Amino acid sequence: MNREAVRMIGAFSEDQILGKSIWDVVHPDDVEDIRCEIDRIMRTGEASSPLLERRMCTIDGREIVTELIARSIRYRGQKAIISAHLDVTDRKRAEAQLAKAQQLLYDSEKLSALGQLAASVAHEIRNPLTALIGFTKLMPQAAPEDRVRYCEIMESELQSIQSVVGEMLLFGKPQPITHGQLDVRKGLEESIALLHAQANMHGVEIIRQIADASLWTTGDANQIKRVFINVMKNAIEAMQQGGRLFVRAFQHDGQVVVKFTDEGPGMTPEQLERIGSPFYSTKVNGNGLGILICRRILEDHKGSLEIVSKPGKGTTVVIRLPVSTLVSR
Numbered sequence: 001m002n003r004e005a006v007r008m009i010g011a012f013s014e015d016q017i018l019g020k021s022i023w024d025v026v027h028p029d030d031v032e033d034i035r036c037e038i039d040r041i042m043r044t045g046e047a048s049s050p051l052l053e054r055r056m057c058t059i060d061g062r063e064i065v066t067e068l069i070a071r072s073i074r075y076r077g078q079k080a081i082i083s084a085h086l087d088v089t090d091r092k093r094a095e096a097q098l099a100k101a102q103q104l105l106y107d108s109e110k111l112s113a114l115g116q117l118a119a120s121v122a123h124e125i126r127n128p129l130t131a132l133i134g135f136t137k138l139m140p141q142a143a144p145e146d147r148v149r150y151c152e153i154m155e156s157e158l159q160s161i162q163s164v165v166g167e168m169l170l171f172g173k174p175q176p177i178t179h180g181q182l183d184v185r186k187g188l189e190e191s192i193a194l195l196h197a198q199a200n201m202h203g204v205e206i207i208r209q210i211a212d213a214s215l216w217t218t219g220d221a222n223q224i225k226r227v228f229i230n231v232m233k234n235a236i237e238a239m240q241q242g243g244r245l246f247v248r249a250f251q252h253d254g255q256v257v258v259k260f261t262d263e264g265p266g267m268t269p270e271q272l273e274r275i276g277s278p279f280y281s282t283k284v285n286g287n288g289l290g291i292l293i294c295r296r297i298l299e300d301h302k303g304s305l306e307i308v309s310k311p312g313k314g315t316t317v318v319i320r321l322p323v324s325t326l327v328s329r
Helices: 005-008 028-044 089-141 144-172 184-194 196-201 221-238 269-275 291-301
Strands: 051-056 062-077 078-087 180-183 204-210 218-219 245-254 255-262 304-309 313-322
Touching: 005 078, 028 051, 028 062, 028 078, 051 078, 062 089, 078 291, 089 144, 144 291, 180 184, 180 221, 184 196, 184 204, 184 221, 184 245, 196 221, 204 221, 218 221, 218 313, 221 245, 221 255, 221 291, 221 313, 269 304
Parallel strands: 204 245
Antiparallel strands: 051 062, 062 078, 180 218, 245 255, 255 313, 304 313
């Protein structure tokens, strides 16, 4: 045992440790692991690998953490073990403090985000509630024809509140995924069919450019269709003067790629940066939660969503999903 080892275990000299067993300084909870490792080294002659991290109890009553490596040798004609230890107690303590600080920062950021979200929800609900309260006060004195109009407005405001609450529930509560083989081509065709009437009303032509190659992924067909429908509805509503919506789907680099490109007004860099923030929307009656929910669904499916847009150049939404390796059709 060299001088550094003597110092590491809290002794002043070698005399303090003469006659002591290694088990006197190994932490009780690590004794069994050390015994097994010693038996393995003695039996195989192989050095410990990778570095082992074990605790030791020093003579002066401290607990330290060491990284060690050991191998078998011949010593005075007998098999023995030699080991080298590095005291990493300070490093482990620093790592623990750093992890604690990072957790505190994460918790703080999460609370801040929660506060911002709560404020946004309150703002979105307060406006229609204010209108409802106002019309409720007007109803007793209102003429019959005005009451009908007031009721229509109140119903619209209630639907706005219901929409916000519904979207928040979807965003806040993870939805169970029914895993299965998912035909992306079929999901796109069904989504396009559902939006056909809305597209016609807005003067939008949906142009399919869907590859004939296998476009299968794994996941929940209804949730992925929800993403497709949400993205296409946004594109259709963005084209107030009509236009074309290109729907492209193909396989590339182990992924199913779906691109939706509209001929709408596009977005500025500032708008693009804010897209995905709760309750930010470029639409008059939008609440901004749709894209958040789409991203959540795609993350659950190990996919992604990217938005590319320039003012006057339209917007392209790119969805990527992993190709299913279980289906070849």
